[in-house]
Amino acid sequence: MTPTEHAAVTVHDPTLRDGQHAVRHQLDRGQIQAYAAAADAAGVPVVEIGHGNGLGASSHQVGHGRLSDAEMLATARQVLTSSRMAVMMLPGWGTSADLRQAVHHGVDVVRVGAHATEATVTERHLGVIRELGAEAQGVLLMSHMASPAQLAEQCALMADYGAQAVCLFDSAGHYLPEDVTNRITAITAAVDIPVGFHGHNNLGMAVANSVAAVAAGARIIDACARGFGAGAGNTQLEVLVAVLERYGHSTGIDLRLLADAADLAEQTLMPAPPTIDSTSLASGLAGVFSGFKKPVLNAAAQEGVHPWDVFVELGRRRVTAGQEDMILDAVRSLAAQGERR
The missing domain is CATH 3.20.20.70 (Aldolase class I)
Structure with a gap:
């Protein structure tokens, strides 16, 4: 290259x-x-x-x-x-x-x-x-x-x-x-x-x-x-x-x-320089918009699901930037699956 x-x-x-x-x-x-x-x-x-x-x-x-x-x-x-x-x-x-x-x-x-x-x-x-x-x-x-x-x-x-x-x-x-x-x-x-x-x-x-x-x-x-x-x-x-x-x-x-x-x-400008944490890594692997990080963390904490699983699910759904409303739906779906298990 x-x-x-x-x-x-x-x-x-x-x-x-x-x-x-x-x-x-x-x-x-x-x-x-x-x-x-x-x-x-x-x-x-x-x-x-x-x-x-x-x-x-x-x-x-x-x-x-x-x-x-x-x-x-x-x-x-x-x-x-x-x-x-x-x-x-x-x-x-x-x-x-x-x-x-x-x-x-x-x-x-x-x-x-x-x-x-x-x-x-x-x-x-x-x-x-x-x-x-x-x-x-x-x-x-x-x-x-x-x-x-x-x-x-x-x-x-x-x-x-x-x-x-x-x-x-x-x-x-x-x-x-x-x-x-x-x-x-x-x-x-x-x-x-x-x-x-x-x-x-x-x-x-x-x-x-x-x-x-x-x-x-x-x-x-x-x-x-x-x-x-x-x-x-x-x-x-x-x-x-x-x-x-x-x-x-x-x-x-x-x-x-x-x-x-x-x-x-x-x-x-920033509280701290960006780092590659586990959530960002999951986002990159799943191919999900990086700007979803904070909304995913918040929603996952509220419903008691793992943010890694949320990113995998969002990637499976091929969610794109601008579809932030899909995050809560994915989180609730994962929470329901967890309850059924």
């Missing part, structure tokens, strides 16, 4: 969006502004801001954010003088009105996400983003649930809809490097736009998977400071950049200043 071409790689930093999952979307203005300023000073090309589930997602179902979308974007925009500002949007939570508000607040890049086999839901929103003058990117979530050929087909659809880049999310941290290689290779053969990869670390493979993605032709890689993110966390930003530099890939990032930004993130 060693990269053979020393191509430039654009690093996309969703610390202030994906990291929100780990703190129940409660980052405040001071935290957002300080880290955004540190990332900007380090030369991080793209910094993503927002609720963990993206524009318009603050809700009882997935958690109310401390700040509104507008407050978060305005706060970050003040200090992002060099880095481009990005947001995530999932149709069903975010709307065209949210997109217009985001671009009004200075967003440069908008990612529209869909389940791995449902790219058609991105068509209208990708068109709106292009009309607004921002860069439109298409994202496939839970991508391990589709074959390389299916993912290539879905990415080609998003390119036809106007996506200027496409990105695979390993939302459950389920991939091994060869899984990434096969999928990125298929996608780069199917589209003429940049391809990206977003890893989670449930099996401890996030950096290795990201390097495999670059070797297969990906030119956009996501990573978070100290891996700050849901469950076992994301690809660790400062480690990724160091590894890419060792392989000879240019990122344009000052690694010394990036290390300082990572130290700041650990000190001010």
Whole structure:
């Protein structure tokens, strides 16, 4: 999986969006502004801001954010003088009105996400983003649930809809490097736009998977400071950049200043850096969205069932991100089976 071409790689930093999952979307203005300023000073090309589930997602179902979308974007925009500002949007939570508000607040890049086999839901929103003058990117979530050929087909659809880049999310941290290689290779053969990869670390493979993605032709890689993110966390930003530099890939990032930004993130954003505990491991093996960790732990404790069994059951049901309501149903089903036994 060693990269053979020393191509430039654009690093996309969703610390202030994906990291929100780990703190129940409660980052405040001071935290957002300080880290955004540190990332900007380090030369991080793209910094993503927002609720963990993206524009318009603050809700009882997935958690109310401390700040509104507008407050978060305005706060970050003040200090992002060099880095481009990005947001995530999932149709069903975010709307065209949210997109217009985001671009009004200075967003440069908008990612529209869909389940791995449902790219058609991105068509209208990708068109709106292009009309607004921002860069439109298409994202496939839970991508391990589709074959390389299916993912290539879905990415080609998003390119036809106007996506200027496409990105695979390993939302459950389920991939091994060869899984990434096969999928990125298929996608780069199917589209003429940049391809990206977003890893989670449930099996401890996030950096290795990201390097495999670059070797297969990906030119956009996501990573978070100290891996700050849901469950076992994301690809660790400062480690990724160091590894890419060792392989000879240019990122344009000052690694010394990036290390300082990572130290700041650990000190001010998170109770502790993410770790691969037994629950995160079960999530990765079962192929279940990493953001389900805390809801699963809570529901399992209430009903007296083992969280490992809950993740196995959710994986069997092929539950996807956004189906949090299925957690309690799975827990109750397991509890009932236990009573019958």
